[in-house]
Amino acid sequence: MTTDDSTPSDRRTELLEASYGYVLEHGLADLSLRPLASAVGSSPRVLLFLFGSKDDLVREILDRARRDELAFLRTLRDDHRQPNLAELGGRVWDWLADEGHRGLLTLWVEVFGRSLTDPDGPWTGFASATVRDWLTLFARGQSPRERRTVAGAARRTMVLSLLRGAMLDLLATGDRRRTTAAVRAGLDGLRTDPPASGRSAG
Structure with missing residues (x-):
C-alpha cells in the first residue's frame, strides 16, 4: 500500500x-x-x-527476473562444499521442478525465445547471458583441471541441455515424475570424472 x-x-x-x-x-x-x-x-x-517507455519497463522487469535466477545461483556458489557435476545438476533440477518457480520459468522460456527471434527488443542478449550464467555455475561442479578442457566444457553443456529440455517438457506436460526420472538417469552417467584431456577449452 x-x-x-x-x-x-x-x-x-x-x-x-x-x-x-x-x-x-x-x-x-x-x-x-x-x-x-x-x-x-x-x-x-x-x-x-x-x-x-514501455520497452524500458520491460527491460527492468527482465532484470528483476534475472535477479531471482542469480539469487538461486548465488546460494549454490556460496555453498562451501564442492559438489560434483551430477550433484549440482540434481540440485538445479530440484529448483526447476518446484511448482513455485513455474511463473518465472515460463517467463524465462518466453523471453529466451524472443531474444532469438527479435534480437533488437528489450530482451537483447537475454538468451546468451542465461547460457553463460548456467555454464559458469556448472563449471563449479568440475575439478579445476577438467573445467579447462574441451571435454569438460562439453560435459557441462550436456547437463545444461538435459535440464533445459526436461524443464520444457515439465512446463508443457506437468509430468514431474517422468521428467525427474529422465534427469536422474542422465545425471547418473556423470557420477565419475572422465580422464583428463590435454586439450584446453580456451
Missing part, C-alpha cells in the same frame, strides 16, 4: 515489483500498459513518467 509519504523512488520500486508479479502471471505476449497499470494500481502516464 502506497502512502502520501512515498517518494518517487519508493513508488517506482513498488510498481516494478507489482509489474513483475503481473508479468509472472500473464507473460509478456501482447503486454499493454493500460491493463498493466490498472492491475498494479497506477496509470499509463505514471508508468511512462517513472520508467521512460
